[in-house]
Amino acid sequence: MIAIIDYNAGNLTSVARAVSHIGFQCIVTNNIELIGMAERIIFPGVGAAGSAMESIKRLCLDKAIKHAFATGKPMLGICLGTQIIMGHSKENDTSCLGIINGCVRAFPSDIKSRDENRLKIPHMGWNSIKSKKQHPVLSGVRENDEFYFVHGFYPDPADKEHVIATTDYGISFASIIGFDNIIATQFHPEKSGKQGITLLKNFCMWKPC
């Protein structure tokens, strides 16, 4: 069973639908016991870091998530979930879970494309990733494959070894991060067509060593 952690951060049904579509059982839950029993964890979410962390603490999910990580369960962060696992977010100046050291930063408001055109924020739409290292969850994902992003903030891990892939949008930022048994994407695999489904399927079968 895969637990999709529900912390009042947006609509999580699309993640659950995608996981069911590829044939894995999942449950959207904030129940600590169920999270404890789950074989793997997906930690999605959209919204703002401040209110997300408030909900997480109120529901005592912070300890449950850290415990799941410490016990070696495969974990997948998505979008806001990816930012929440970092140490600190500039969004609402929020202290986060600190599973991956580093900061979550806002895109500079004046970012420009190569030809000096103003780039809109949030970064919303399809963009490609450049893999920095091989990872089993990226198996079958090709260079130039694109994924669907919606975000105004991005993770900036302190240890660059934790950057698995980057994406360019005026600046180059970490679009997939992780180490040991955690991997986290800034984009939405559940909304990224066939490539996103491939990535989710890889995660559902991933056995971190």
Added chain:
Amino acid sequence: METVLSKRIIPCLDVREGKTTKGIKFKNNVDIGDPVEMARFYYKAGADELVFYDITASYEKRDIMIDVVRRVAETIFIPFSVGGGIRNVNDMRKVLLAGAEKISVNSAAVKNPEIISKGAEAFGSQCIVLGMDVKHVKKSEKIPSGYEIVINGGRIYTGIDAMKWAIQAEKLGAGEICLNSIDADGMQNGYELKLTSLVSENVNIPVIASGGAGRPEHLCDVLTKGKADAALIASMVHYGTYTISEIKSYLDSCGVKVRKTW
């Protein structure tokens, strides 16, 4: 370093009582199929996103659309938005819970702009698309841009300047604008480039151009000269005149960045 987003190509499906139609200038709609099957078809054909407009007249029959949304969400794994008849936050919630990524508000927002801020507060700006139906009019003190917001399929002029409305909607928390030219809609003679670039240059949220697509060149024009972030298409793909793949190949050959693998 490639630093721009791919331009999105978005088929638009009008749905009435659970079946897709394609309206020419909002009149003489003809049924052309099942929305779930069409969604699956366009998903596999390389659409970057889908838009559904519920044009069901009777409020009682609107729950049919919720069921359509649910079945579409189980079938495709790209973003899609739903518009038409959304009057309040509760309507929005129903559509989002059924699995849509975004909701589009149009005349309801004209009548009550607060619906934008309330929706953005409840679900986040990224969920809220402002649909704008626009007609070209004589420039005046009230309508300095020469583009006026119309509602009810273009039958009612609101006295609101399109550019001012776009800027206000962004302030209220709209995450995106779907900009439809009533003059160009259904004509297949190309998008309203002047209107599109005017709005796109004056807001900092993405603009989806709508109305007038007939040939791939039209998409190229609106995504370059028109400065649109995405282009809505309907008849040119619904009737099989072009495939999304053909449109994207053409755009790629013109140097417009599009998503090429799916």
